[in-house]
Structures are given as structure tokens and as C-alpha cells.
Amino acid sequence: MTLTHSSAGSARGRPRGTSRQSRAGMAFVAGYVLLLIAFGVLPTCYAIYFAFTNAGGAFTGFSNFVTTAQDFRFVDSLGHVALYLLFWLLSLVVFVVVLALLLHKLSSGPLSQALRFLYYIPGALAGAASVLVWLFMLDPTVSPVSSLLETLGFHTFGEVIAPGNLALLFTIIAFWTGAGGWIVVMYGALNNIPKDVMEAARIDGANGWQTAWRVQIPMLRKWIVYMVILAFAGGAQLFVEPQLLSLASTGVAGRDYSLNQLTYDFAFQMNNINGAAAVSVELLVVSVSVAGVFVARSGFFDAD
Amino acid sequence: MSVYKPSVTRETGTSRRRAASLAGCAATVLLTVTACGGGGGATGTTKDGFAQAAQKDGALTVWVDATRMDAAKLYQSQHPDVKLDIVSYDGDANGSNYLQTKVQLFNRTGKGWPDVVFSSQNNEASWAVDAGFAAPLNKGLIPQQTLDGFAKGANDVCTVDGTLYCLRNDLSQAVLWYNAPLLKKFGYTVPTTWEEYQALGEKVAEEHPGYLVGDAGDSFTPEIYLWASKCGANHITGPKSVSVNTTSEACTKMAKLMDVLIKNKSMSISGVFSTDFAKNQAGKVLLMPGPAWYGGAVFKDGLKTPAKQIAVAPIPQWQGETSPSTGNVGGGTWLLSKHSAHIKAATDFLKWVTTDNTYQGEKAPGFPAYAPAAENWLKAQAASGYYASDLTALKDASSQVWSDWGSGQFSQEAIWAATVKPGLTQGKTIESLLPAWQDSIVKYAKSNGYKVSQ
Numbered sequence: 001m002t003l004t005h006s007s008a009g010s011a012r013g014r015p016r017g018t019s020r021q022s023r024a025g026m027a028f029v030a031g032y033v034l035l036l037i038a039f040g041v042l043p044t045c046y047a048i049y050f051a052f053t054n055a056g057g058a059f060t061g062f063s064n065f066v067t068t069a070q071d072f073r074f075v076d077s078l079g080h081v082a083l084y085l086l087f088w089l090l091s092l093v094v095f096v097v098v099l100a101l102l103l104h105k106l107s108s109g110p111l112s113q114a115l116r117f118l119y120y121i122p123g124a125l126a127g128a129a130s131v132l133v134w135l136f137m138l139d140p141t142v143s144p145v146s147s148l149l150e151t152l153g154f155h156t157f158g159e160v161i162a163p164g165n166l167a168l169l170f171t172i173i174a175f176w177t178g179a180g181g182w183i184v185v186m187y188g189a190l191n192n193i194p195k196d197v198m199e200a201a202r203i204d205g206a207n208g209w210q211t212a213w214r215v216q217i218p219m220l221r222k223w224i225v226y227m228v229i230l231a232f233a234g235g236a237q238l239f240v241e242p243q244l245l246s247l248a249s250t251g252v253a254g255r256d257y258s259l260n261q262l263t264y265d266f267a268f269q270m271n272n273i274n275g276a277a278a279v280s281v282e283l284l285v286v287s288v289s290v291a292g293v294f295v296a297r298s299g300f301f302d303a304d
Numbered sequence: 305m306s307v308y309k310p311s312v313t314r315e316t317g318t319s320r321r322r323a324a325s326l327a328g329c330a331a332t333v334l335l336t337v338t339a340c341g342g343g344g345g346a347t348g349t350t351k352d353g354f355a356q357a358a359q360k361d362g363a364l365t366v367w368v369d370a371t372r373m374d375a376a377k378l379y380q381s382q383h384p385d386v387k388l389d390i391v392s393y394d395g396d397a398n399g400s401n402y403l404q405t406k407v408q409l410f411n412r413t414g415k416g417w418p419d420v421v422f423s424s425q426n427n428e429a430s431w432a433v434d435a436g437f438a439a440p441l442n443k444g445l446i447p448q449q450t451l452d453g454f455a456k457g458a459n460d461v462c463t464v465d466g467t468l469y470c471l472r473n474d475l476s477q478a479v480l481w482y483n484a485p486l487l488k489k490f491g492y493t494v495p496t497t498w499e500e501y502q503a504l505g506e507k508v509a510e511e512h513p514g515y516l517v518g519d520a521g522d523s524f525t526p527e528i529y530l531w532a533s534k535c536g537a538n539h540i541t542g543p544k545s546v547s548v549n550t551t552s553e554a555c556t557k558m559a560k561l562m563d564v565l566i567k568n569k570s571m572s573i574s575g576v577f578s579t580d581f582a583k584n585q586a587g588k589v590l591l592m593p594g595p596a597w598y599g600g601a602v603f604k605d606g607l608k609t610p611a612k613q614i615a616v617a618p619i620p621q622w623q624g625e626t627s628p629s630t631g632n633v634g635g636g637t638w639l640l641s642k643h644s645a646h647i648k649a650a651t652d653f654l655k656w657v658t659t660d661n662t663y664q665g666e667k668a669p670g671f672p673a674y675a676p677a678a679e680n681w682l683k684a685q686a687a688s689g690y691y692a693s694d695l696t697a698l699k700d701a702s703s704q705v706w707s708d709w710g711s712g713q714f715s716q717e718a719i720w721a722a723t724v725k726p727g728l729t730q731g732k733t734i735e736s737l738l739p740a741w742q743d744s745i746v747k748y749a750k751s752n753g754y755k756v757s758q
Contacts, residue, residue: 072747141579156580158521158573158729247400250523250575251721252729268405270752271435273412 100186353443369395474670531631540710615693
């Protein structure tokens with residue numbers, strides 16, 4: 001409360017330990033920052049440069065954006081990704097929050113530990129490996145749950161991966177792979193809610209449902225927003241699931257289902273790196289804008 | 305709260321400086337990369353029809369898939385003095401585009417190209433010429449006499465604007481495979497016309513339900529059936545032009561035939577490599593039109609059909625035609641890089657691997673594209689004792705491939721798989737899907753820069 005000097009004054013006025021700590025902190029962060037610059041910031045700048053130039057490096061304005069948007073697959077891919085994002089974000093918000101609340105309700109008993117472990121396991125599998133697991137699960141001939149698939153009317157792999165089912169299938173795969181980690185994060189956030197707040201709610205006569213709806217979920221709001229922002233950015237870049245499914249089904253699932261697959265096709269099938277970069281930049285702009293809206297609307301950075 | 309104020313100010317200053325240095329870095333990297341982008345062009349002399357890179361000593365880099373690994377190793381053992389760097393990759397199986405992806409990247413970095421590469425796809429030349437990767441082979445590198453030894457039309461898929469850019473490894477002409485003892489047991493004869501084939505399919509459905517006369521579940525189905533029917537779905541008329549007509553009579557009569565047999569279930573829609581085909585239908589194959597490599601890859605290795613059962617007959621022809629026309633389902637190609645710094649060694653390897661009797665004639669798994677080696681290969685196959693008939697039908701079919709179905713830059717197999725196969729699974733007829741197929745081919749062709757006539 002007392003220090004209101006200039007920056008130089010504040011540095012001089014600081015205890016030595018603090019400045020050493022801050023140097024150590026910077027040293028720790030430096031590695032990450034370097035990697036972020038090398039593999040995050042610079043490639044992004046490079047992609048933006050590509051998006052506004054042609055193969056010869058001449059500035060072309062928005063022509064790459066126009067060309068790619070006019071490709072006959074663009075609108076379809078956009079629709080596919082939008083539908084997938086709708087399923088994926090809804091299921092993530094609803095199920096992750098509900099499961100985390102249930103887990104928290106079970107408190108710290110052995111069952112809770114076992115469940116936390118169980119939820120987390122799928123997340124430990126690398127993205128491609130977990131998709132491969134699902135390729136087996138979804139093939140009625142080899143699936144351990146083939147009887148369930150047969151009951152649902154699916155007798156062959158081809159029937160399971162019909163184009164109309166894909167958004168739902170990718171949601172299930174993504175949820176299975178990614179939700180466990182979020183459940184553990186939400187569980188941690190629930191543990192962070194001060195005991196006296198929960199106590200007060202109980203004394204005021206709130207039942208489990210009321211506590212969850214009026215106390216816990218509002219206090220999880222920032223975490224939910226954080227999850228939605230990251231899940232949106234990740235989901236918009238849907239690639240591994242459709243790509244592997246496409247290979248496994250020898251093309252039935254389509255090689256251009258998602259926007260990211262389309263960029264891959266532009267870059268390496270049609271030798272149009274600049275067009276690919278344009279679509280990537282669009283994805284970036286959309287993800288950043290959505291994140292911005294969520295952050296602004298939720299008061300993400302407001303101090304409590 | 306005010307405690308934090310000065311530090312926030314300092315942080316902002318630091319982040320501004322950081323941002324400035326970052327922008328500087330980014331600009332430097334961009335300039336460097338842009339400068340590099342223009343590099344990588346050949347600087348040596350122009351010879352054999354292209355500007356060759358400066359020739360150097362050093363290892364010859366050869367990319368092969370797992371199946372062709374034996375070929376590279378055999379070459380190494382026969383040529384111990386050649387330094388060979390053998391790299392294993394997926395051979396572009398299932399149209400993975402690995403080679404194309406890598407070449408695009410090598411073109412940007414200006415190094416890394418393999419000297420010689422095998423691909424299991426036969427439309428590689430269509431992009432490899434555009435990408436400046438494939439070297440012309442008939443302008444001095446490979447003697448005309450060697451080229452004349454290839455089966456008629458074998459290297460059509462490698463020819464762009466009259467220049468040859470790759471050599472065919474094996475042919476994939478379609479024939480009619482059949483189970484000889486089973487056919488005899490049921491009292492049927494091998495059909496020679498498509499009309500007889502359909503009649504037999506109807507008879508099988510009635511008398512021996514569950515048995516199959518064919519399979520229409522693979523992405524290469526159009527290459528087996530519609531190509532054989534001379535359906536003009538994929539007539540590449542120039543380097544960047546294609547004519548597409550999937551609703552002509554040639555197409556619809558074959559589509560109708562298949563629809564009848566799919567409906568009565570004597571033709572499967574599973575796909576010969578699918579798990580459910582291997583599990584449920586492996587022992588039910590009575591007849592199966594398919595390419596030359598079905599013998600080894602499908603019957604012997606995939607479906608584990610015992611020896612002395614599978615025999616080969618010519619693919620049927622429509623009544624009134626004088627000889628059958630067949631399709632061509634894949635068949636590998638070998639490309640030589642324009643950027644190679646070891647052209648002599650690369651050419652020697654390329655010639656050996658496509659024509660040598662010890663490999664192509666004896667060990668190669670597919671029907672060799674080089675005719676003298678094919679003769680030997682047929683003898684070796686006959687001597688293996690697996691087949692229940694002689695394989696002359698394969699030899700005859702090698703020159704019966706209908707030439708008006710090309711290998712464009714866009715994948716016909718991917719289009720069929722994404723457009724027609726899901727409809728088939730939902731119970732739609734092929735005939736009803738022909739217009740959608742046409743529409744899809746046209747869109748993909750245009751998107752790849754082709755001029756389309758319909």
C-alpha cells in the first residue's frame with residue numbers, strides 16, 4: 001500500500017530476495033517463451049505472410065481467402081466443423097460439470113480416487129492412439145461392444161461411419177479422449193471453493209441441487225469459460241479423427257471432412273500453400289474472436 | 305493494490321521491448337525463409353532433356369515401401385560397390401500422399417529429395433511433373449530398346465505430353481478369378497460374357513445363397529467393373545483436361561448389372577480388405593473379377609484360400625464385342641528425381657529394379673510391367689503350385705487394358721469412396737448414384753485445375 005514510486009525506484013526499494021525471485025521466475029518462464037516464439041508466434045506470422053502473398057511472394061490481398069472460400073468443399077467443411085463444435089462443446093460443458101460435481105459429492109473416499117483415475121486414463125493416450133482404439137470399438141466385426149452396435153442396427157463398419165453419424169462419432173471420441181482431464185481440473189476447482197461458503201449454503205438450508213446450481217456452478221464459471229475457449233480452439237482444428245477414420249475406411253469418411261483437412265489438401269494435394277495458410281488464418285481469427293467474446297462476457301480477468 | 309502498479313508499468317515496458325525484438329526476429333526469419341524459397345534450382349548442365357544438378361559422389365537414396373524393400377536389398381547384395389541409402393516409407397498406400405507432401409516440402413527447403421522412389425500409386429506422374437520432381441526418362445536416360453520391352457500401354461500412366469516420367473513396376477490388369485473346385489461342384493461354367501456373368505449371379509443367389517460372384521465394396525470398384533465396361537468417367541484428354549460422362553450406356557448397363565447382383569446378395573458390398581469380408585465371406589467366393597495382384601494379396605495372403613483352388617479366366621466382355629477390355633487397379637511406379645546428384649547410379653538402379661529377371665522375373669509379388677520379366681514371372685508362379693489353372697489369362701489381359709481411362713491428379717478412388725460407397729451402404733442403387741458420381745468427379749477435377757468436358 002505504501003510503494004507508489006517510479007519503476008526504477010521500486011526496483012531499488014525492493015528487498016534483494018524479491019528481485020532474485022523475480023529473476024528466477026523469468027528464467028523459468030524464458031524457456032517457455034522461447035518455445036512459444038519459435039513454434040507459436042513465428043509460424044503464425046509466417047502463415048499470415050503466406051495468406052496474403054502468392055507462390056512467388058507477391059502481395060495478393062484477399063485473393064487466397066476468396067479462392068479457398070469458393071472451393072466447393074469449403075462450405076461443407078465449415079458446416080461439418082460447426083456441427084461438431086456444437087455437439088462437442090455442449091457435451092463437454094454439461095457432462096464434465098455434472099461428472100465433476102458427482103465426483104466431488106463422493107468426497108475423498110476410495111471410490112472418488114478410483115473414478116478420478118479412471119476418468120483420466122483416456123487422456124493419457126496420445127490423440128492418434130485413442131482414435132485407433134475407437135476404430136476397433138466402432139467396427140462391429142471386432143468390437144468388444146459389437147452386440148450393442150448390432151442392437152443399434154449397425155452390422156458393418158461402413159454402416160457405423162455413414163456420413164450422417166460422423167459429427168456424433170467425433171464428439172464421442174473427443175469426449176472420451178479429452179473430457180477426463182477437464183473433469184479432474186473441475187474437481188480441483190470445486191475443491192478450491194472455500195469450505196465456509198459451502199457451509200453457509202448448507203446452514204441456509206440449500207439441498208445438493210441448489211448448492212450445485214447456485215453456489216458451485218457460478219463459482220466454476222471462469223473454469224468453464226476457460227474450458228470452452230480451449231475446447232473451441234481445439235475443436236475448430238479437428239483433424240486427426242477424420243483423417244484416421246478416412247484412412248481406415250479407405251476414403252468413405254472423406255479426406256476433406258474438416259477445415260483443417262481441407263488446408264492439408266490445399267497445401268499438399270493441390271500445391272497451394274498460400275490457400276492453406278489463408279484457411280488457417282481464418283481459423284485463428286475465429287478462435288481468437290470467440291475467445292475474446294467469452295473473455296469479455298464472462299469477466300474472465302476480473303479480480304474476485 | 306498500488307504496490308503492484310510500478311511493477312505493472314515495468315512489465316509493460318519489458319513486454320514492449322520484447323514485442324519489438326520479436327517483430328525484428330520475425331522479420332529476419334521471414335526474409336531468410338523467403339530468400340531460401342527461391343533456391344533449390346538445378347545449377348548443372350542440361351542433359352537427357354533436363355537441367356541436371358551438379359553430380360557428386362555419395363550414397364544413392366532410394367525410397368521403397370515394405371514390399372519393395374526386398375528389391376533394394378537384392379540390388380545391394382548384387383552391387384556391393386554401390387553406396388545405397390534405403391529409406392522405408394508407406395509407398396503412398398491408400399493414397400496417403402506422403403511422397404507428394406514431402407516433395408512439396410523439399411521443394412521449399414531446396415534439398416532432401418530421394419534419388420529414386422517407388423510408389424504404389426500410378427497417378428504420381430500427374431503431380432510430380434508439375435512439382436518439377438520427376439526426371440524425363442525417354443530423352444536419353446533409359447534406352448528406347450529397354451522402354452520397348454514394357455507391355456503395351458504399361459507406361460501410359462507415366463506419360464505426360466508425350467514424355468515419359470516414370471517406369472511401371474507391375475501391371476494391375478483385371479481378370480476373372482474363380483474357385484475351380486467349387487465351380488465344378490456346383491456344376492457351373494466360367495462365364496465369358498457379362499450377360500452370362502449376370503445370369504450366373506442370379507442362379508447362384510437362388511441355388512447357393514451366400515456364395516459370391518463378385519465384390520463391389522472397395523474404393524477401386526469402378527476400376528474393376530466400370531472401366532471394363534468402357535465407361536467414360538475418367539478420360540484424361542490432356543495434361544490438364546478430362547472428359548467425364550458417367551451416365552452413358554456403357555456406364556449404366558454395368559451399373560444395372562451390379563445393382564441386380566447386389567440386390568440378390570451374390571455381389572458383396574463389404575470390400576475384400578474389410579474385417580467383415582475376411583470373417584464372414586472368405587470361404588464364399590465363387591467368382592471375383594479383380595486385378596492381377598488379387599491372386600497373392602487377396603486369396604493367398606488375405607483370405608487364406610488353400611492351394612489348387614483359385615484359377616484365372618479372362619474378364620467377361622459384353623455380347624457382340626470381339627475381345628474383353630479390362631481395367632487397371634493400381635500397379636506401382638518408379639520415379640527418378642530431377643534433383644539427383646547421382647543420376648548414373650540412380651538410372652542403373654531404376655533399370656535394374658524394373659527389368660531384372662532375378663527380381664521382377666522371380667521375386668516380385670505383382671505381374672511385372674516389363675514383358676520379358678513377366679514371362680519368367682508367369683513360369684515361376686506356375687511352378688509355385690498355388691493356382692488351379694495356368695495364368696495365360698493374366699498375360700492376355702496385360703494388353704487389353706482400355707486406354708480411355710486415365711490417371712489424373714485427383715483420386716478417382718477417393719471420389720468413389722466418399723460419393724458412391726455411403727449410398728451403397730444405405731441401400732441405394734449404383735445407377736441412381738451415377739449423376740452424383742459425375743458431379744463429384746467434375747468438382748474435384750475443376751478444383752485441381754482441370755478443364756472438364758462432359
